[in-house]
Structure formats: structure tokens, C-alpha cells
Amino acid sequence: MAKRLVCLKLGGSLITDKATPMEAKKEIIVTLAQQIAAALKQDPNLQLIIGNGAGSFGHYAVITHHMQNGLNEPQKNIGYAYVQKAVALLNRSIVDALLDAGVAAVSWQPSAAIVGNAGVIENFPTDVIETALSHNIVPVIYGDILLDTQHGSMIASTELLLGAVAQALIKKGHVLHKVIHNGATKGVLDAHRKVIPRITPHNFEEITQLIYATDGFDVTGGMLHKIKESLLLAHKGIPSLIINGVSEKDLLTRALLDEPVEGTEITA
Numbered sequence: 001m002a003k004r005l006v007c008l009k010l011g012g013s014l015i016t017d018k019a020t021p022m023e024a025k026k027e028i029i030v031t032l033a034q035q036i037a038a039a040l041k042q043d044p045n046l047q048l049i050i051g052n053g054a055g056s057f058g059h060y061a062v063i064t065h066h067m068q069n070g071l072n073e074p075q076k077n078i079g080y081a082y083v084q085k086a087v088a089l090l091n092r093s094i095v096d097a098l099l100d101a102g103v104a105a106v107s108w109q110p111s112a113a114i115v116g117n118a119g120v121i122e123n124f125p126t127d128v129i130e131t132a133l134s135h136n137i138v139p140v141i142y143g144d145i146l147l148d149t150q151h152g153s154m155i156a157s158t159e160l161l162l163g164a165v166a167q168a169l170i171k172k173g174h175v176l177h178k179v180i181h182n183g184a185t186k187g188v189l190d191a192h193r194k195v196i197p198r199i200t201p202h203n204f205e206e207i208t209q210l211i212y213a214t215d216g217f218d219v220t221g222g223m224l225h226k227i228k229e230s231l232l233l234a235h236k237g238i239p240s241l242i243i244n245g246v247s248e249k250d251l252l253t254r255a256l257l258d259e260p261v262e263g264t265e266i267t268a
Contacts, residue, residue, distance in 0.1 A: 004177040005047045007162045011183035012055025021060040033097035039256035051158040052094045054087045054143035061086035071152025083145040091142040104137045110144040118150040124168040159229040179240040186244045187264030199266045230266040240266040
């Protein structure tokens with residue numbers, strides 16, 4: 001049977017307290033890691049690229065060190081370094097939880113491999129990720145701050161990075177099964193906090209008037225940004241699913257195994 005490659009985001013809103021600086025939700029992280037391990041055990045053909053959001057680690061550091069507009073002043077170099085430190089700390093805790101659950105997970109640092117250009121990732125190197133996958137190793141990337149040729153630096157959200165790696169892999173002939181966004185809400189919520197079951201380019205404009213705003217620190221655009229990045233992938237035939245993997249027992253495991261779950265599907 002062919003391998004099923006899935007990109008999985010562990011959202012910052014789920015794994016951290018976005019209203020409290022540098023506060024990880026350790027029990028949720030452990031639960032998610034155990035669900036991921038269960039899915040990999042049940043389906044040997046499942047391959048994962050995981051990306052964790054920066055949550056209150058990255059967003060707070062960016063705001064504190066005034067890095068929203070880039071590395072545009074010499075004294076901001078220390079701010080760049082502190083943001084990178086903050087996001088790496090959270091990523092390490094995710095990888096450690098996956099290792100404890102029996103998943104062969106390794107950290108993949110975007111800021112050590114990618115240089116942006118005016119806020120755009122033009123080249124995403126995939127050799128290490130492809131080789132890791134061939135050995136059943138799970139790369140775990142994360143929202144990061146990158147050097148940028150035009151602005152000095154740029155904030156690279158996990159959605160942007162997962163979209164870039166997905167498109168780079170597709171160009172090299174890989175087939176991406178789907179993208180799963182695992183966040184604090186059960187899907188995209190309307191103004192009445194009800195889950196919107198499906199979003200397409202045809203109802204996107206209507207949906208933007210209905211979605212519920214992100215709480216807490218967020219410098220990457222929140223849910224609207226997630227939807228826009230997912231629609232870009234949908235145009236290439238890659239569906240996305242937005243869920244809360246801990247809202248029901250084993251929901252993330254079931255989503256990874258392609259079983260029906262509550263959430264928002266984003267398709268072309």
C-alpha cells in the first residue's frame with residue numbers, strides 16, 4: 001500500500017496559553033503526542049510532517065522585542081535572537097513529548113535553513129525532510145523568525161512553512177494526502193460559535209464576515225490566515241481539515257486515520 005503523507009499542525013492556541021507569555025499546556029501536548037503515536041502504530045503507511053505553532057512563546061517575544069516590522073535597526077539583532085530562542089524552546093518540548101510517546105521525532109529549524117525575501121519563502125530545502133521520511137523519522141518544524149533579504153527578518157507562521165514545504169515536495173513528485181490544522185476550536189467558528197463544516201473559494205468572502213476572532217497574542221493573522229493558506233493548497237488539490245484533536249477522545253488519531261470527525265474541511 002502507498003504511503004500517506006500528512007502535514008499536521010499543532011496550533012499555538014491549543015498547545016500554549018496565548019493570553020499568558022511563555023506558558024505551555026503540557027498535559028495537552030502529552031495527549032497529542034500519544035494520539036500521534038497511536039495513529040502511526042495503527043497505520044504503518046502513515047507519514048507525518050509536523051509543525052507546531054509558536055503560540056504565546058513566539059508571539060509575545062515578537063511583540064516584546066518589536067520585531068513585527070523586521071530587523072530594520074542594528075540594535076534589533078538581539079531581539080531577533082531572543083525570538084528564535086523562544087520558539088525553539090516550545091518546539092523542543094513538543095519533540096520531547098513525541099519521543100516519550102515512542103515517536104521518532106526530530107526538530108527541523110526553519111531559521112537555520114531558509115532566508116525569506118520580502119516576506120515570501122521562495123525556496124524551501126526538502127532534502128533533509130525527504131531523507132528523514134524515508135527512514136520513518138518524523139520532522140517537526142515550527143513557526144519561526146527568518147532572516148529576510150528585504151526586511152532584515154520576517155515572521156514565518158507554521159501555516160506558511162507547511163504550505164511552502166508541501167508545494168516544494170509536490171514539485172519534486174511527492175503526493176500530499178492532506179493537511180490537518182489542530183487548534184483550540186473544533187473548526188472554523190461562526191459568530192455564534194458554531195462549526196462551519198466546509199469552506200471553498202465560493203463561500204470564502206461570506207465566511208470572512210462570520211469567523212470568530214483569535215484571542216490573545218497573535219502576530220501571524222490567526223484563523224483568517226490559516227484559511228487563506230489552506231485555500232492556496234486547495235487550488236493544488238490538497239484538502240485541509242481544521243479540528244481540535246482533544247475535544248473528543250482520540251479525535252486527532254481518528255482524523256489521522258481518515259475517519260470522520262467534527263471539524264471544518266477546506267477544499268477547492
